[in-house]
Amino acid sequence: MNAVLSKFKAPKGTFDIIYPDSENLEMILRIGYETLILHGYRRISTPIFENTQVFVRGIGEDTDIVTKQMYTFEDRGGESLTLRPEGTAPVIRAYLERSLHSSGVPQKLFYFGPMFRRERPQAGRYRQFHQLGAEAIGSDDPAIDSEIISIPDAYFRKLGLKKYRVIVNSIGCVNCRKPYVTFLREFLEKVDAELCDDCRKRSQKNPLRVFDCKEETCARAISEAPVISDYLCDGCRTHFHSVLGMLDALGVGHEIEPRLVRGLDYYTRTAFEFIFEGLGAQNAVCGGGRYDYLVEALGGPPTSGVGFSIGIERLLRAIDLEGIKPVKLPRLDVFVAAVEGTPREAVLRTLSILRSASLSADTDFMGRSLKAQMRHANRLGARFVVIVGGEEFERGEVVLRDLDSSKQCTLKNNELIHRIRLVIEAKSGANNE
Ligand SMILES: [Zn+2]
Ligand SMILES: [Zn+2]
Structure with missing residues (x-):
């Protein structure tokens, strides 16, 4: 019976979730939902496809996601639609469309579902993957940044995970990023010959993103580059220090990583990642931060926001690596x-x-x-x-x-x-x- 019975295979970069993995997934989600509900977050479900412009405007035209990775198609009515590559832009679209601010801010929402990106599949990276995420929309209080960082920490501890660290940075606001980017560009011009093709393009369009490059030669070339934390304006500096102080108060261990930036253009101020041991290149199980320009990018009024998303496939690998058995499988009575x-x-x-x-x-x-x-x-x-x-x-x-x-x-x-x-x-x- 081991012969392959079907000539069809799941599309490249996708997979089936089969019992007992499906049972483990259910348990992990249940604990995740409980943790989020304890923190006052409520679930939102958005469609898995949106008008393409939601992502072009919400993620940024020059990003890898928008230029290379989206599953975009024209439907039979001629409308351009895109399978969601991430969860935040759709939540903000819903926040604006449904006037959620009128039922009180901050709106504290969480979501779970499949996301789609056409990337080269590798361990921990798939073309259809799942994210559990949360957004707090409408407040710039540093206390809510620290709350957003403390939730995945509480969740991972509840699951019994230990082998991770939390890295945080502030990537500033328009005011402080502009002068910083000028200095960074000047620096990158000097090391231009040592950069990969992608980074050369990035250094023109979105130089912060050279810090995301995985090429070792690039990492060496930019080891002396100026870092944003040295250029923060007073407002951003105060905000960042408040966040760090509150993380201490909440008992969330963390390290400052001045080279941590986020791949998406709408991020401001707080950026963070949860880095796990033993997961190789795809070791960030959770990432997030503040996005005070996103709501405007999607046509709304100036509105602050902060959130995180957890890659569920990576989380399952981390759980496996730490030898955690999430569920005692129920017996048939x-x-x-x-x-x-x-x-x-x-x-x-x-x-x-x-x-x-x-x-x-x-x-x-x-x-x-x-x-x-x-x-x-x-x-x-x-x-x-x-x-x-x-x-x-x-x-x-x-x-x-x-x-x-x-x-x-x-x-x-x-x-x-x-x-x-x-x-x-x-x-x-x-x-x-
Ligand atoms: Zn600033
Ligand atoms: Zn590079």
Whole structure:
């Protein structure tokens, strides 16, 4: 049965999430949602595609995402649509379209869902990937920056993760970035010959982004480059120091990384990443920061905002690397086996009674012999088998077999639920002691 049964494969850079990974994913998300709700965030779901301009304006025309990575298509009505490459621009689009500010600011929202970027697939990087993210829109209070950084920290600790560090920086505002960029450009002109083609282009259009380059030659060439933190205006400097002080107060360990910049143009002031050990090049499991120009870029009034996003595939790798087992997989409580010749209706009725009593239950749908049904029940990891049919069936009874103790007994139909409950509760009581 190992032969490949299909000539079709999932598209390059995508994958199926199969049990038990799907179960782990559910558990991780549940803990994530709980953490966000504890901090006063509420879920928002936006469409997975948007008018292309939402991303062109919201991310920036010169960014790699917009120029190289978007899945953009014209629909049958001739409208240009794009599969969302990130979650923030759509949330802001919704914030403006639905006038969310009128129900009070800051609006504290979180989202989860698939994102799409046409990048070269590698470990930890996919063309369809998932992000859990949060946005706090409408406040420039440094306390909310520190809250936004403290949430992933609380979340990761709740999951049992330890091998990460938090790096933070301030990338300033229009006022301080302008003079800084002039100095940076001057510096980059001097080392132009040592830069890669991409960085040469970046040094014209968006020089801050040379710090994102992964080429070692570039890293060497810019090791002496001026850093933004030395050029912050008074407002940005005060804001940054407040954020750092509040992180201390919240007990969120952090390091200042003067070379941390963000790839997206709308970011201002606070920028941060959670860097994990052992994940190679794709080691930033969470990234985020302040984006005080984004709302305006999307046509709204001047509005502050700050947020983060967590790459769920990277988070799952980190969990795996640290040897954390997120869930004890739930067992199937009961497998209903049928003696040959038993009416199917009797089996279905028994299943229905069990499920109504909140016991998970399954049966055979392949016409197996009783012996093969018992094997299948074992393969499914069932706790009990209920055997329906034969003389017992005529008497209104069933056989209940405990697969853990291999004991079995004959019961009246109406005693079945009670007996199973007794055993399960006795077991879970013993486990709690
Ligand atoms: Zn500034
Ligand atoms: Zn480069």
